Amino acid sequence: MRLPASMRVFERGWLSANNILFIGRDQTTLVDSGYVTHAPQTLALVRHALGGLALDRIVNTHLHSDHCGGNAMLKESFGCRIAIPVAEADKVRAWDEEALSYRATGQQCARFTFDETVSAGEVLAMGDLSWQALGAPGHDPHALLFWCEEEGILISGDALWQNGFGVIFPELAGEPGFEEVRATLDLIATFRARLVIPGHGAPFTDVEAALQRAYGRLDYLAADPVRNAENGVKVLLKFLLLARRDIPLAEVEALFETVPLLVLARARFLPRPPAELARWAVRALEKAGAARLHGDVLVDA
Numbered sequence: 001m002r003l004p005a006s007m008r009v010f011e012r013g014w015l016s017a018n019n020i021l022f023i024g025r026d027q028t029t030l031v032d033s034g035y036v037t038h039a040p041q042t043l044a045l046v047r048h049a050l051g052g053l054a055l056d057r058i059v060n061t062h063l064h065s066d067h068c069g070g071n072a073m074l075k076e077s078f079g080c081r082i083a084i085p086v087a088e089a090d091k092v093r094a095w096d097e098e099a100l101s102y103r104a105t106g107q108q109c110a111r112f113t114f115d116e117t118v119s120a121g122e123v124l125a126m127g128d129l130s131w132q133a134l135g136a137p138g139h140d141p142h143a144l145l146f147w148c149e150e151e152g153i154l155i156s157g158d159a160l161w162q163n164g165f166g167v168i169f170p171e172l173a174g175e176p177g178f179e180e181v182r183a184t185l186d187l188i189a190t191f192r193a194r195l196v197i198p199g200h201g202a203p204f205t206d207v208e209a210a211l212q213r214a215y216g217r218l219d220y221l222a223a224d225p226v227r228n229a230e231n232g233v234k235v236l237l238k239f240l241l242l243a244r245r246d247i248p249l250a251e252v253e254a255l256f257e258t259v260p261l262l263v264l265a266r267a268r269f270l271p272r273p274p275a276e277l278a279r280w281a282v283r284a285l286e287k288a289g290a291a292r293l294h295g296d297v298l299v300d301a
Ligand SMILES: [Zn+2]
Pocket: 062, 064, 067, 139, 140, 158, 166
């Protein structure tokens, strides 16, 4: 994998999305800033890599909590500008946690302000390279991806991973998402990228194979929306477990009555009593090796 000299990728885990640092001749930019509880770690990584330079700007692919949770701390430390997808401007201005998905998912994000917006079609200079911003709806209706034609590199956010893509959240709430994911994959296929830097997981070059897996996954999910809902429930629970390390079983049950997106998914697609749904979700995470039970407590694994 060859990266341009002006570009560095910090591969993080699942709680924090990957960060991409660009050190250009006259401007430094960070794409995405991780989850709020990892913000000190993100700041340390960025500061170390900058080696005395300041961070001038953050650009967010989308505003899920694992992609912009370090915005506030980085801005406070560096006084950097923050650029967000244009469709999110009003929500961030008002810090509408409802519309920004943090309340719906039970996740947290430190409040930040923005200085610039990015629209689909716009070209951004990052690391002395030109990156075209393009709309990537599906996982998030307002997500952007960044495409560098001259280097053949795509920053895909959660629109394409080596193995699939992020949860199709809109469908959980009864909004369209499957066709949007398909259109976004079709768009990505036209690039013939040599390297994709995803929001989670290692950068990869076998883009054609990743696209085939993603189309296959989409077909599987779209054939029965209950599958998408079950996947959404598992991912949301695993995320809360990552953030908290452990959750008593009684609380897991309560999540299905209190976390709005889980309540919605349950009402629409998984009409089972909370206790039953909690038992199913716990078993599914155990089976996947993503959690284990210690007595009455679910522990991250
Ligand atoms: Zn996301």
